[in-house]
Amino acid sequence: MRAAHPLARQLIARLPRGARVLEIGHGSGRNHRALEAAGLEVLHFDAALAPAEWAAAALSTHALLHGTPEEIATLLAGIACGIDGGAPLFATFGSQRDARFGEGTALGPATFAPTDGDERGVVHSYYDEAGLRSALQELFAIEELREVEVDAIAGGWAHASAPLRGAVHWFVVARRRFSRAE
Ligand SMILES: C[S@@+](CC[C@H](N)C(=O)[O-])C[C@H]1O[C@@H](n2cnc3c(N)ncnc32)[C@H](O)[C@@H]1O
Numbered sequence: 001m002r003a004a005h006p007l008a009r010q011l012i013a014r015l016p017r018g019a020r021v022l023e024i025g026h027g028s029g030r031n032h033r034a035l036e037a038a039g040l041e042v043l044h045f046d047a048a049l050a051p052a053e054w055a056a057a058a059l060s061t062h063a064l065l066h067g068t069p070e071e072i073a074t075l076l077a078g079i080a081c082g083i084d085g086g087a088p089l090f091a092t093f094g095s096q097r098d099a100r101f102g103e104g105t106a107l108g109p110a111t112f113a114p115t116d117g118d119e120r121g122v123v124h125s126y127y128d129e130a131g132l133r134s135a136l137q138e139l140f141a142i143e144e145l146r147e148v149e150v151d152a153i154a155g156g157w158a159h160a161s162a163p164l165r166g167a168v169h170w171f172v173v174a175r176r177r178f179s180r181a182e
Contacts, residue, residue, distance in 0.1 A: 025063020099166025
């Protein structure tokens with residue numbers, strides 16, 4: 001069984017037992033299991049949440065690289081609607097230093113779909129630092145932003161037949177703004 005993602009462990013260290021976490025991109029469930037084992041309640045992002053259900057944090061590892069930048073922006077807006085003001089988001093995003101950047105069918109300046117392999121046809125978007133800051137800044141205040149080589153960290157969910165080589169992701173800790181004017 002694979003270990004929880006480093007950002008999941010960072011989130012666990014920050015939240016009190018019993019807190020509610022919104023997880024986006026469950027995959028094999030490695031993060032879900034670790035969150036529950038730490039006494040956290042896990043919600044999945046498949047329905048709009050009422051304010052009484054808002055979570056104290058959100059977690060998304062190796063999922064917010066799927067889709068176009070517009071789709072990822074829509075997901076980020078949905079996450080912001082599902083967590084409290086001031087709540088942290090722990091998330092990874094594709095980096096333009098990832099070996100897959102520029103490979104496959106180009107669907108936009110930083111969006112590509114592999115033409116073969118396990119992820120054939122799956123749309124991936126990649127950010128440089130300025131682009132990622134821009135994608136987050138309206139709804140989230142960035143606390144930490146770092147680039148990490150993730151071949152040994154990314155889930156095996158989508159890479160069963162060929163292991164990742166040269167995968168690089170942004171690791172982000174950000175805080176949901178209380179208001180857009182903040
Ligand atoms: C590689 S898995 C990562 C799973 C888990 N968070 C982890 O780190 O082990 C990618 C996740 O993104 C989700 N996802 C969202 N949109 C997707 C898409 N268009 N193609 C593939 N996966 C997608 C999948 O359901 C899956 O849960």
